Amino acid sequence: MKFQLLLYILAWKLKRVAKKDPRFRHFIESKKLALAIRAESSGKGRCFLFDNGRVSSTANLGAACACAMVWNDEATACSVMASSDDEAAVAALTEKKLKIEGSFKEFKWFSRALEIMQGKP
Amino acid sequence: METAAIIDRAEPIGIEPFDKVWGIGESGMCENPSPFPRVNRLLKFVKGVEFTVDHERACLVTEAYKQHQDKSPIRRAAEALRNVLANVTIRIHRDELIVGEMAAPMKSAPIFPEFSFGWVLDEMEHHPWDKRLHDKYHVSVESARKLKGLEDFWKGRTVEEAISARLSEDEKKGTHLGVGIYLINLYFFGGIGHTQGNYEKLFTKGYGGLRADIQTHLATLDPALPEDVEKREFYQAALIALEASTLYLQRYAALARELAARESDAEWRRELFRVAECCDWVAENPPRSFREALQLWFMATTIILIESNGHSVSFGRFDQYMHPFYQADLAAGRETKESIQELIEVAFIKELWWTKLRDRHTVIANSGRGMGGNSMTVGGVDREGNDATNDLTYMVLDAHAHTRITVPWIAVRFHKNTPWELKVKTFNVVRIGTGQPKVFNDECAVPSSLSLGRTLEDSRNYHIVGCVEIDAGGMEYGWHDAAYFNMARVLELALNDGRCMGCGAHCLRWDRCGAQGLRIAPRTGSLAEFTTFDQVREAYDRQMKYWTDQMVAGIEIMDQEHQRLKPLPYLSLLIDDCIGRGVDVSAGGAHYNFTGPQAVGVGSVADGMAAIKQLVFEEKKFSGRDFLDACEENWHGHEKLYALVNSSKVHHFGNDDDYADELARFASDNFCKHVEGRPNSRGGIYAPGVYSVSANVALGLLQWASVDGRKVMEPVSDCVGPVHTNASSHDVKGPTAMAKSVSKLDHVRATNGTLLNWKFTPESVSGDRGRDNLISLIDVYFERNGMHSQFNIISRETLLDAMAHPDNYKDLIVRVAGYSTYYVDLSKPLQYDLLGRTELSF
Numbered sequence: 001m002k003f004q005l006l007l008y009i010l011a012w013k014l015k016r017v018a019k020k021d022p023r024f025r026h027f028i029e030s031k032k033l034a035l036a037i038r039a040e041s042s043g044k045g046r047c048f049l050f051d052n053g054r055v056s057s058t059a060n061l062g063a064a065c066a067c068a069m070v071w072n073d074e075a076t077a078c079s080v081m082a083s084s085d086d087e088a089a090v091a092a093l094t095e096k097k098l099k100i101e102g103s104f105k106e107f108k109w110f111s112r113a114l115e116i117m118q119g120k121p
Numbered sequence: 122m123e124t125a126a127i128i129d130r131a132e133p134i135g136i137e138p139f140d141k142v143w144g145i146g147e148s149g150m151c152e153n154p155s156p157f158p159r160v161n162r163l164l165k166f167v168k169g170v171e172f173t174v175d176h177e178r179a180c181l182v183t184e185a186y187k188q189h190q191d192k193s194p195i196r197r198a199a200e201a202l203r204n205v206l207a208n209v210t211i212r213i214h215r216d217e218l219i220v221g222e223m224a225a226p227m228k229s230a231p232i233f234p235e236f237s238f239g240w241v242l243d244e245m246e247h248h249p250w251d252k253r254l255h256d257k258y259h260v261s262v263e264s265a266r267k268l269k270g271l272e273d274f275w276k277g278r279t280v281e282e283a284i285s286a287r288l289s290e291d292e293k294k295g296t297h298l299g300v301g302i303y304l305i306n307l308y309f310f311g312g313i314g315h316t317q318g319n320y321e322k323l324f325t326k327g328y329g330g331l332r333a334d335i336q337t338h339l340a341t342l343d344p345a346l347p348e349d350v351e352k353r354e355f356y357q358a359a360l361i362a363l364e365a366s367t368l369y370l371q372r373y374a375a376l377a378r379e380l381a382a383r384e385s386d387a388e389w390r391r392e393l394f395r396v397a398e399c400c401d402w403v404a405e406n407p408p409r410s411f412r413e414a415l416q417l418w419f420m421a422t423t424i425i426l427i428e429s430n431g432h433s434v435s436f437g438r439f440d441q442y443m444h445p446f447y448q449a450d451l452a453a454g455r456e457t458k459e460s461i462q463e464l465i466e467v468a469f470i471k472e473l474w475w476t477k478l479r480d481r482h483t484v485i486a487n488s489g490r491g492m493g494g495n496s497m498t499v500g501g502v503d504r505e506g507n508d509a510t511n512d513l514t515y516m517v518l519d520a521h522a523h524t525r526i527t528v529p530w531i532a533v534r535f536h537k538n539t540p541w542e543l544k545v546k547t548f549n550v551v552r553i554g555t556g557q558p559k560v561f562n563d564e565c566a567v568p569s570s571l572s573l574g575r576t577l578e579d580s581r582n583y584h585i586v587g588c589v590e591i592d593a594g595g596m597e598y599g600w601h602d603a604a605y606f607n608m609a610r611v612l613e614l615a616l617n618d619g620r621c622m623g624c625g626a627h628c629l630r631w632d633r634c635g636a637q638g639l640r641i642a643p644r645t646g647s648l649a650e651f652t653t654f655d656q657v658r659e660a661y662d663r664q665m666k667y668w669t670d671q672m673v674a675g676i677e678i679m680d681q682e683h684q685r686l687k688p689l690p691y692l693s694l695l696i697d698d699c700i701g702r703g704v705d706v707s708a709g710g711a712h713y714n715f716t717g718p719q720a721v722g723v724g725s726v727a728d729g730m731a732a733i734k735q736l737v738f739e740e741k742k743f744s745g746r747d748f749l750d751a752c753e754e755n756w757h758g759h760e761k762l763y764a765l766v767n768s769s770k771v772h773h774f775g776n777d778d779d780y781a782d783e784l785a786r787f788a789s790d791n792f793c794k795h796v797e798g799r800p801n802s803r804g805g806i807y808a809p810g811v812y813s814v815s816a817n818v819a820l821g822l823l824q825w826a827s828v829d830g831r832k833v834m835e836p837v838s839d840c841v842g843p844v845h846t847n848a849s850s851h852d853v854k855g856p857t858a859m860a861k862s863v864s865k866l867d868h869v870r871a872t873n874g875t876l877l878n879w880k881f882t883p884e885s886v887s888g889d890r891g892r893d894n895l896i897s898l899i900d901v902y903f904e905r906n907g908m909h910s911q912f913n914i915i916s917r918e919t920l921l922d923a924m925a926h927p928d929n930y931k932d933l934i935v936r937v938a939g940y941s942t943y944y945v946d947l948s949k950p951l952q953y954d955l956l957g958r959t960e961l962s963f
Contacts, residue, residue, distance in 0.1 A: 027626065084247065087254055087485055090822065091949035092835065104755040104833050108627035121629075 003074035004059070007046035007082060009035055011057035014048065017117045018055045018108050029053040033112050037060055039077055048110070050072040067106035072097045135516035136462050139542040142551060143522045145891075146883030149552040149932035149943075154496045157459075160466040163216040164524060167473045169757055170228045172257065172490055174250065174478055176264040178224040178427065181205045183271045186235070186278075189235035195688040195705055199358035201235075202428050203365035213380055213396065214814070215389060218467045220373045220396055221420045223475050223492075224427045230258060230478035234271055235687055237310040242481045248481050255483040255946050267707040277910045281310055283682040290633075292675045294641060294669055296533035298484070299630060300621060301823035302614075303606040303672045303718070304816060308487070308679050310480065312687070313707070314431020314494065315586050318421055318695030319595025321442045327407035331694050332363050351383045352703030355690070355710075359700070362691035366424050368403035370717060373397075373420075383747055411446040411461055415468055418443075420697065423475070423863030426492065428691045433494025433587030433602065435531060437594035440499040440513035447513055458512070465520045472528035479845045483702035486819035488951055491527050491944030495588035499525055500543060502562050503535025504578040508538045515543070520599040521557050527934060527941045528956065532585040536563035536901060547894050552886055554914040556936025559585070566591050569869040569908065573808055575713060587875035588939025589909060590717060596697040598711035601873060603676045604718035605816035608788055609827055609837045610723040613752075616733070617658035617829065618647040618743075622752045623833065635789055643667055648745035652736045657730065662791060669795040676716060680802040686707045706795035707803075714805025717873030720792035721813040721820055723866070724838030727774035727785035728829035728851055732766045732946055734784070744843055752826040755780055755833045766830040767848035775843025775852030775959075790839075797872070810873030811838040811866065814939035818950045836954045839938055840876040841866060841957065850959040856881075856898055859961070865906035871908070878938055878958065880913040885962035894963045911936050913955070920956050921945065 017024045038045025038051045040079040047063050049056045076097045080088045088119035089111075090097055100107045131136065136156075144151070173212040177620035185204035186740035189197045190475045209224045224229040232241055244250065245265055250258040260268075274552030284297070295302040297309075326334070339356045374397045381393035399416045408414035418436075425434050442490050450456040456464075457956040476490035485495075503509040509937070514533075521531055533547045546892040550558060563581075570591050580594040586592040590601035613622050619642035623742045624635045632640055639933060645660035684707045692706050693699035736743045743762060751759035765771060789811050796809040813820070830846045831837065838844045840862050843852035856879065868875045888897050899910060913936045923930035927945035946953065 003440065031626075083255060085481070087481065087948065090834075091254060094949040096413050096894070101327065102841050103757065105623055105753075109622070109625060112627035 002078050003039060003042075004044055005056075006078055007089060010081075011048060012054045013117060014057075014113075015120055021117070023072065024113070026114050027051060027053065027097070027113060031109070032111065033067075034063055034065040035106060036065040037071070038068060039074045041073040049075070055086070064094070065102065067100065067102040067104075067110070068073045069107060070099045070101055123779070124581060125538065128958065130793065134542065135512045135519055136452045136458050136545075137515070137519045139515060139546045143151050143549060143553050145552045145887045146554040146919070147915070148915070149525040150930070151525060151932075154525045155337055155433060155466055155941075157463045157466060157523070160463060160470065160523060163467060163470050163524070166214070167470055171259055172476055173226065173229040174258045174260040174264060175229040175231055176267040176320035176584055178205055179210050179271055180267055182210055182233075185275055187274065188479070191237070193354050195354055195358040195690055196361070198428075199365075199690045200306070200690050201363035202424075202583050203361050205427060206365040206424070207256070211376055213373065213376055213393070216467070217471070217931045218392060218396070218464055218725050219416050219419045219471050219865055220377065220400065221423045221471070223423055224921065227355060227474045227867050228476050231427070232478070233266060233312065233822040234275045235279060236312055236430050237279050238271070238275045238539060239279075240310065241283070241478070242269065244481055250478070253481065253484070253490050255948055256490050257477065258303075258478060258490075261385055270453055273673060275766050280682050280686050282310055283686055284679050286523055286612055286718035287678045287682065288350050288675055289848075292671050292678070294630065295671050296675060300628065300641060301820065302609070302610040302668055303604050304603045304783070304819060304894050305666060305675050305679060306483065306696065307602050308600070308683065312430030313647075313683060314429055314598060314711050315433040315590065315592075315600065316598055316691070316692070316696065317437040317584060317586065317592060317594040318425060319697055320418055320437060322595065322697070323417065323421055323695060324408055324442065325407060325743070327403065327417075328363055328898075329405040330407065330487045331700070332360065334700055335359050335363070338700065338823055344901040349703075355693070355703050355705055358690035359694055362428075362694060363757060366420075366691065367404045369424065369603050370400045370420055376402035384705070394736070404962070405910065408446065409548070410455055411443065411444060411450045412456070412464060414446045415464055417496060419468060422495075422751050425692050426475060431441045432492055433496070434574070435494065435498075435584065435586045435592070435594075437498060437584040438501070438509055438582070440496045440517060440840050441503070441509060444511050458516075462516055462519065462682045465516060466523050469524045469526065469529060471925040473526060483506070485822070485948045485950060486815045488947045489940065489948070491940065493940065495529045496532055497529040498532045498534060498584035498588070501561075502536050502541065502567075502581050503527045505581050506538070506581055515546055518546050518558065521555070522553060525553070525555055525932070525934065527943070528657040530920070530940060531558035533558045533650060534561045534563050534566075535899070544896050550891065550894050551895070552910050552914055554883065554942035555934040556911060556913055558901060559911045561585060561909050562907060563647070564903060565906045569872050572869060573715065574806075574873045574920070577924040579713075589810065589812050589876045591872070593713050595695065596695060596712035597715070599633070599713070599715045599717055599808070599873075600680065600717070601715075601717040601810075604672050605813065605820065606669070606672060606718055606792070607721050607820040607824065607837060608665075608792060609722035609729065609829070611664045611825055612661060612726050612729050613827060614642045615645055615657065616648040619644045619664070621825065623755075623828070648733065648737070651745060653733045657733060658787070658915055665791055665795050671793070671798055672718060673796075676718065680716070684802065710929070711803070714801065714803035715808045716805065717808045717810050718796060718803040719810035719812050719816075719873060721817050722837035723785050723788050723811055723841055724774045724832065724844045725827060725829045726788035727781050728771075728838075730788075731772040731774070732786040732830070733829055735772055735780075736765070748828050752828060755826045763830060766828070767846055767851070769853050773843065775850035775859045775862045776854040777858035782862045783867045785862070786866055789871065793867070793870045808872040809870075810875065811871040812876035812939075813837070814840070814876070815937050815951060817849070818852065820955050824948065836950070839958070840878055842878050845957045847957055848955075852959050856902065856961045856963065859903065860907065862899060864907045865904060868906055868908040875908045876938060877902070877910050878913070878936065879961060880915070880958045881961050882916045883914055886914060911938065913958075917956060920952070924952060
């Protein structure tokens with residue numbers, strides 16, 4: 001439940017920043033991407049859709065995604081995604097608590113989008 | 122758990138039999154390792170103290186910089202040191218026989234705002250050190266507030282900002298400010314260190330004698346000569362630094378007396394009086410005993426750290442310069458072997474007092490919280506080429522077995538006449554499994570040193586600085602860890618026409634580079650179009666020239682800014698020929714001045730080139746485009762090629778296979794060719810090294826997938842070792858084949874050093890046979906001119922269990938590369954890199 005809520009909030013933030021932040025808007029303006037974040041243990045998650053500057057999301061994971069971030073379990077996903085320490089994600093990838101299915105480049109693009117959303121340089 | 126006891130199996134050398142076995146793979150997981158209760162007590166106490174960050178040094182330095190803004194940089198630096206040593210809070214804890222602190226409490230990191238400060242404030246606010254996954258530090262509210270209060274003064278005044286302002290875009294793009302082809306951040310953010318004070322000179326003259334030398338030089342200056350005017354500034358600053366050092370020791374003497382006056386325990390009171398007498402004497406005079414020498418040695422080194430922020434401030438040949446005191450004390454009946462052994466062990470523990478705060482990115486690849494790099498060298502030949510082994514050589518090794526901590530970083534020098542007993546002692550300590558000591562080969566290191574222009578006597582008298590580096594102790598400023606340079610990235614750019622693999626909008630440089638249709642490097646052709654393997658080599662050579670040019674330019678800017686903004690008058694007292702020349706060590710005052718950047722990824726380049734040569738140009742099973750696409754897509758959809766590249770059907774370095782070994786030699790030589798002999802800003806030259814220490818993890822995190830079968834973010838190959846990817850270890854033929862492969866590299870040419878890591882299971886090296894196999898292996902490696910080796914004696918099962926149950930393995934010390942630290946305190950990438958190294962057996 002917490003995991004799904006976290007993803008919902010993330011989607012809301014992405015949509016908001018897409019409307020309000022010119023830097024973010026510029027970053028996503030020509031991007032078409034469907035990326036899923038889900039937990040292997042529960043099968044639950046969310047799909048994030050970027051379509052030429054528009055952001056939407058759905059809890060329906062049936063859509064074909066170019067990339068999926070697959071967490072071992074919801075608790076790990078929540079603790080890493082909520083961490084202020086960038087290293088947490090690196091550690092999760094190293095330990096394979098987070099696996100990337102599909103295009104790694106799209107995962108990197110999405111990670112950069114999140115950084116810009118957070119106002120990082 | 123067991124308590125160590127002295128076993129009289131053979132004639133003791135020092136206090137222990139040379140062939141004492143302490144256990145195999147036990148590491149630091151032993152309670153009460155020392156026969157001396159005081160040592161065990163002190164060890165327990167220090168281990169229990171938490172790591173903190175302290176503000177006092179930063180505040181005192183800032184105060185002095187404000188007060189002396191009108192002075193020259195060197196005078197200002199000396200006044201800052203004086204203000205710190207005169208006013209910083211000092212303490213003495215029970216059982217300390219040797220006293221001194223790095224201007225901060227035990228295990229507390231002082232801050233050095235004159236080098237860099239922005240990251241400290243940023244992390245304090247946004248990435249709290251006590252919330253880190255590892256390398257945690259606590260900072261009190263008061264310390265945080267005081268540090269924050271220094272922000273305005275240091276804005277725009279730090280070495281870091283000065284360097285950053287001078288670097289061009291081309292010089293930045295390959296660094297941590299760009300895409301991380303090479304890392305220069307050690308000296309970008311911090312001090313240089315990587316040196317050794319001349320303890321022999323200090324023991325001969327004492328601070329008083331050095332003062333007299335300087336006054337003599339001052340008296341001969343001609344005030345009308347411009348160069349003498351500059352020298353006068355240097356000498357006056359050096360006198361201030363000397364006065365401050367004397368005062369610091371006298372303050373400890375006074376504190377010891379004050380504590381003694383209040384002490385009820387008669388034995389500790391007596392020790393406190395001895396501490397007071399000792400500090401008082403060596404505050405001005407040459408030491409007369411082992412204990413006095415040890416006190417001066419510790420304090421002299423500590424003050425270098427307080428002044429310079431550099432790590433890898435090393436101890437040099439401890440068994441050589443301390444031996445006269447040892448002999449004299451025994452002859453006079455002042456000390457016994459046992460009491461000296463205890464002193465050495467206490468001195469080792471004292472090094473745990475020192476710690477260095479590193480930024481959150483650095484600690485991913487350099488975890489551990491140690492000060493770092495305090496190497497202590499023993500054994501080897503003397504200046505005349507004769508075996509220099511003595512009692513202290515053995516006692517230093519025993520002291521490690523009796524303390525089982527991460528410091529000092531002990532190096533044993535082997536040569537063709539090294540006594541069998543020392544080899545046995547060395548490998549019995551190695552087999553404990555703490556990763557200590559490292560072993561060096563005089564037969565390679567001395568010629569290598571000679572090739573750099575050091576004299577024969579100085580070369581024979583070399584010691585190890587930090588992790589790997591050969592250094593002429595007390596007379597050299599070697600800038601030994603100037604950069605870590607990823608050769609695997611050079612191969613990537615050589616294959617991909619100067620464009621990064623994985624180039625995309627996620628890159629911080631995208632808007633200035635890829636989005637503009639630009640490339641990060643010159644166009645040198647693409648693997649998709651090359652028709653011969655020679656074209657690959659040519660492109661690689663051109664890319665190497667371009668990137669080593671950028672790296673050297675950046676390093677020289679760093680060097681010049683350190684000279685301009687942060688002279689080191691105290692360190693200059695202890696490095697020949699600074700006093701004679703009247704020139705600060707940072708400005709070229711040392712007798713020898715080198716700059717040592719290291720090549721990383723020799724195995725990755727060899728295996729990547731071998732795969733291409735074999736599969737694209739000879740067997741023609743895959744096209745160059747296939748390889749480029751596979752890497753661009755992180756091998757996703759290219760599983761067949763991925764499996765093949767990671768299989769033994771392809772030539773791999775580390776298997777005594779000339780096909781791949783020749784390519785490793787090419788990679789290593791090519792880096793050396795482009796680096797060696799270049800002039801530096803201190804009147805010296807560049808000395809290339811071939812090792813990564815743990816930078817292969819950091820550089821791997823910054824690199825896309827590569828043709829050697831690496832996926833994105835995996836480490837590149839470590840040091841001069843073979844490749845291990847997530848799919849497989851590429852060396853499959855055992856330790857002898859590995860030794861033969863690695864010894865085909867030109868270690869003599871890599872004048873800043875090489876390093877080969879070994880990982881054995883405890884079972885494979887147990888018993889006399891296991892020990893002798895280990896000795897024979899290293900004999901073979903050294904006979905074939907290998908330079909240096911380090912060891913882990915640990916099983917994969919233990920490492921996995923430690924990751925699963927860290928509380929059960931708090932004292933499990935491992936060799937990362939160049940340094941040992943606690944496994945459970947490492948970052949996950951480092952833990953997995955260690956886990957992934959090939960587990961060898963005989």
